[in-house]
Amino acid sequence: MSNGVHEIEDAKLLLVFGYNGADSHPIVARRIVRAKRKGAQIICVDPRRIETARIADLHLQLKNGSNLALVNSLAHVIIEEGLTDNAFIAERSHGFDELKELVKKYSPEAVADITQIHPDDIRKAARLYATSGQSMILYGMGVCQFAQAVNVVKGLANLAIMTGNFGRWGVGIGPVRGQNNVQGACDMGALPNSYPGYQNVTIPEVQAKFEKAWGVPLSNKVGVPLTHVPRYVLHEPEDKKIRAYYVFGEDPAQSDPDLNEVRESLEKLEFLVVQDIYMTRTSQYADVILPATGWNEHDGVFTCCDRGFQRIRKVINPPPDADVLTDWDIISRISTAMGYPMKYKNTEEIWNELIDLCPNFTGATYEKMEKYVNVQWPCRSKDLADKGTSFLHKDGHFANPDGKAKFSAVDWLPPTEKENQEFPLIFSTNREVGHYSARSMTGNCRLLRNLEDEPGWIQMNPALCQELGVKEGELVKVVSKRGHCVTRCLPTERVKKQAVYMTYQWWIGACNELTIAALDPISNTPEYKYCACRVEKIKNQVWAEKYVLEEYAKIRAAMGVNPKGGQTA
Amino acid sequence: MPIKEVQTTCSYCGAGCQILFKVDPDQNKILEAVPAQGRTNEGTLCLKGHYGWDYINDPQILTKRLKKPMIRQGGKGAPLVEVSWDEAVNHVASRLSEIKAKHGPDAIMCTGSARGAGNEANYIMQKFARATIGTNNVDHCARI
Numbered sequence: 112m113s114n115g116v117h118e119i120e121d122a123k124l125l126l127v128f129g130y131n132g133a134d135s136h137p138i139v140a141r142r143i144v145r146a147k148r149k150g151a152q153i154i155c156v157d158p159r160r161i162e163t164a165r166i167a168d169l170h171l172q173l174k175n176g177s178n179l180a181l182v183n184s185l186a187h188v189i190i191e192e193g194l195t196d197n198a199f200i201a202e203r204s205h206g207f208d209e210l211k212e213l214v215k216k217y218s219p220e221a222v223a224d225i226t227q228i229h230p231d232d233i234r235k236a237a238r239l240y241a242t243s244g245q246s247m248i249l250y251g252m253g254v255c256q257f258a259q260a261v262n263v264v265k266g267l268a269n270l271a272i273m274t275g276n277f278g279r280w281g282v283g284i285g286p287v288r289g290q291n292n293v294q295g296a297c298d299m300g301a302l303p304n305s306y307p308g309y310q311n312v313t314i315p316e317v318q319a320k321f322e323k324a325w326g327v328p329l330s331n332k333v334g335v336p337l338t339h340v341p342r343y344v345l346h347e348p349e350d351k352k353i354r355a356y357y358v359f360g361e362d363p364a365q366s367d368p369d370l371n372e373v374r375e376s377l378e379k380l381e382f383l384v385v386q387d388i389y390m391t392r393t394s395q396y397a398d399v400i401l402p403a404t405g406w407n408e409h410d411g412v413f414t415c416c417d418r419g420f421q422r423i424r425k426v427i428n429p430p431p432d433a434d435v436l437t438d439w440d441i442i443s444r445i446s447t448a449m450g451y452p453m454k455y456k457n458t459e460e461i462w463n464e465l466i467d468l469c470p471n472f473t474g475a476t477y478e479k480m481e482k483y484v485n486v487q488w489p490c491r492s493k494d495l496a497d498k499g500t501s502f503l504h505k506d507g508h509f510a511n512p513d514g515k516a517k518f519s520a521v522d523w524l525p526p527t528e529k530e531n532q533e534f535p536l537i538f539s540t541n542r543e544v545g546h547y548s549a550r551s552m553t554g555n556c557r558l559l560r561n562l563e564d565e566p567g568w569i570q571m572n573p574a575l576c577q578e579l580g581v582k583e584g585e586l587v588k589v590v591s592k593r594g595h596c597v598t599r600c601l602p603t604e605r606v607k608k609q610a611v612y613m614t615y616q617w618w619i620g621a622c623n624e625l626t627i628a629a630l631d632p633i634s635n636t637p638e639y640k641y642c643a644c645r646v647e648k649i650k651n652q653v654w655a656e657k658y659v660l661e662e663y664a665k666i667r668a669a670m671g672v673n674p675k676g677g678q679t680a
Numbered sequence: 681m682p683i684k685e686v687q688t689t690c691s692y693c694g695a696g697c698q699i700l701f702k703v704d705p706d707q708n709k710i711l712e713a714v715p716a717q718g719r720t721n722e723g724t725l726c727l728k729g730h731y732g733w734d735y736i737n738d739p740q741i742l743t744k745r746l747k748k749p750m751i752r753q754g755g756k757g758a759p760l761v762e763v764s765w766d767e768a769v770n771h772v773a774s775r776l777s778e779i780k781a782k783h784g785p786d787a788i789m790c791t792g793s794a795r796g797a798g799n800e801a802n803y804i805m806q807k808f809a810r811a812t813i814g815t816n817n818v819d820h821c822a823r824i
Contacts (some may be wrong), residue, residue, distance in 0.1 A: 116695065116720045137726035138695045288694035288822075292802075293794040296820045299802035301792025303819050307803055325811040330785070334809075334816030338823050340789055353789045353817070355779045357772075359805055360793025361821050368824075382775050387733075388796070390743040399772055400760060402796070405736050406691040407701070407710070411798025413689045415696025416766050419719065421689040423798055426701045430738060433747040436765065438793070438801035442808050444765070450772035451812040453804065461800040484698065485719040545727055547692045548795065550687050554742030555735035557812065562727075628733035636823045672744050 112417040113283035114247065114502040115487065121281035124243035125153045126236075128267060129178065129253020130287055133162035134544045139416075140285055143249075152243065154236050156181065157253060158539075159570075159604040159612070169236055175610050176526035176536050176641045179259055181226045181233065183217040183523060188212065188237035189273060195241070196275030205270050206518035213520040246276045248284040255286070256640045258527050258539070261633040262375040265519035272516045278504040288416040290548060295414035298472070298488070299465070303334030308469025324468055327419035327451065336635040338367070338628065344376040355382040359438065360403075362549035364392035366615065368626040369593050369636040381654035386441060389551040390670040392618070401648040402435045407550075409437045410458045412480065418500075419485040420475045475499065526641040527629035530609070534591060534643035537577075537610035540622050543567075550616035566620035566659050568601035569646065572608040576600060581648050586655040589613070589646040594624035597649070597659060611646060615639075619662050626676070681705045687716050691796045692728040699729055710736070758815035776813065785814035792820035 119125065119142035132140030140162070142387035147153055147166050155167035155300050164170040174182055189195060200207050219230030226233075240246050246272060254263050267284055276282040300307035310317040313331050322329050335343055335353065340363075343353040356377075377383060377396040385397035388405045407426040414420055429435045436444075439461060445674070451465055455461050459477050465471045466472045474490035474497045487499035509516045530537055545562040546553045553559045569589055571581075581587055581600045588597055598613060598620030606612060613622035627642040649655045684705050685719035690697040696717030702711045713733055715725040734784070749768035752759040763771075779787055790809040792802040809818035 134692050136695045138721050290794040291691045293822045295799040296792040296794045296802045300806045301820045303800045327811045337819040355788045357790040360795050398752050400750040406796030415695030424688045426686045438797045439804040442804045444769045446812045458800040465803045552735045558731040
């Protein structure tokens with residue numbers, strides 16, 4: 112995020128785009144509510160009537176998959192009505208003329224059919240955003256999980272640049288990141304193109320720096336993104352194939368798109384190592400399982416969504432019968448056995464090594480995290496006076512070599528797999544408020560399990576339910592070109608009749624049996640928010656209920672779960 | 681022993697809320713999780729923050745806690761067998777070394793973890809991929 116979460120409440124206008132804070136980040140969502148109480152206007156852009164829509168001044172209930180058409184149209188109106196910040200554009204950016212030319216054809220009337228939004232509402236939204244004086248954009252997976260995603264992010268940045276909404280308190284654009292430490296894993300260089308601290312592997316000086324620090328020659332070839340692994344296992348020529356996969360704290364056999372293909376690739380691997388705290392769908396394919404300490408059993412640092420480094424601390428010891436090690440210790444031992452010794456006493460020693468290699472993190476010492484709790488990078492000086500940085504791009508200085516922001520001019524592209532006669536509905540995935548990721552943690556929490564359990568729900572407009580003759584709670588079969596699953600019908604006016612929605616942590620109601628592995632060409636993120644499906648009524652509900660129970664029991668038995676519970680249950 | 685209090689960062693979602701755990705050190709058991717003062721959460725928590733920590737006690741509600749290193753000694757399709765850490769570590773090291781020697785470092789892929797492991801473990805994993813194996817094939821679920 113360019114700005115801190117604590118700044119949200121001071122914005123005068125919030126453009127909340129494809130981001131459902133109430134379900135994915137309840138504690139961030141309360142800042143949206145507080146902003147409203149302090150007088151901010153709220154525009155909610157979402158195909159569903161989410162909680163934010165209920166308190167919004169304007170809800171643009173766009174058609175799924177029309178993001179960039181709408182964003183370009185907002186730019187069209189801002190430019191056409193002369194609401195741009197011309198000084199900011201002239202002094203702090205380049206590429207505006209190209210964008211101005213491109214968005215000419217995106218009048219609100221021209222995109223009305225694509226977006227299903229009335230032109231007057233697009234105009235109203237553009238005026239509100241451009242004239243508040245302090246507008247902030249928050250976006251989420253409703254932007255990122257499309258085959259056209261990065262260019263929508265750039266399109267949202269266009270709006271912020273052309274109205275000068277960058278580099279001050281309470282403005283900017285905020286991708287509110289999903290998992291607790293997804294920002295941290297990126298910060299640490301668990302990315303195929305960058306060393307820790309966003310230092311690119313293809314830059315010779317960067318490579319030389321890390322070669323010197325680590326004492327070995329390093330590769331300057333950009334690595335394989337996670338979502339390309341099935342292709343590299345199954346379809347690449349022999350000399351390019353991936354043969355060994357070391358999966359650490361992830362569950363691709365549950366969380367990745369097109370599970371049929373994922374399973375096939377896991378089976379084909381010569382060697383699969385899974386390091387985790389719980390049995391997962393993926394660990395069933397493992398050749399080796401390495402048991403690690405859980406979040407409450409070790410020390411370290413997380414980075415929250417607005418670049419804040421915070422300590423995690425060991426709260427309890429692992430269970431007495433658990434022969435587990437910390438993740439970094441396991442990897443260090445394997446490295447040492449492979450001839451590259453790694454010896455660390457504790458996480459602080461590792462932290463001190465890495466912050467000295469990353470100029471933007473150098474000042475964020477354990478001492479400061481103890482003292483200030485939260486230190487937002489960039490924090491460059493170890494001096495206690497440097498407490499970090501709440502918002503980026505101060506005074507319009509951007510991270511590009513010339514220090515200026517760059518406009519992006521890109522046309523809208525329709526989603527990859529469109530609805531058709533055989534699969535007439537739009538299928539999209541979303542989040543469950545009480546569960547997390549593949550639910551290996553929350554599924555094992557009594558209270559959260561009691562809130563929601565297998566096989567999950569499919570959100571359907573009541574008119575669609577009526578047409579298909581299905582009622583609330585009834586089991587239905589959901590089918591796409593790639594697979595099918597069984598889940599429960601949840602009629603809700605929150606969704607339009609043309610689209611249905613499922614959350615992604617269920618084994619029986621596994622929505623990723625249906626999803627498509629169409630990827631954004633830059634981020635390589637799958638199009639989880641759009642593919643074509645149909646919903647089928649199941650006539651024999653008694654059979655269906657039995658099927659769900661039996662399948663659930665079968666999967667748990669394959670994982671060796673004691674049906675009576677574990678040692679401390 | 682008296683009740684111990686430890687403050688940490690919640691492991692669900694990117695908000696980064698601060699939680700104070702009250703622990704019985706004799707029983708090695710968490711008694712309660714209460715909201716602490718963090719920059720973002722300011723003494724509040726959501727339902728996952730309040731109630732999302734008893735998985736650590738291995739209640740086997742959904743799955744079971746992994747407690748011992750395991751290897752499929754009979755090869756693909758064979759059952760997983762519990763082994764010592766030395767055996768597991770040496771097995772992984774020798775299989776990865778073999779694959780690297782035969783097919784090159786880019787035949788191996790590693791992931792980081794965006795969940796409870798923490799930044800230091802991610803730093804070590806990418807260093808392992810880059811310095812030990814010799815590949816930039818390291819990524820994590822930021823993409824998904």
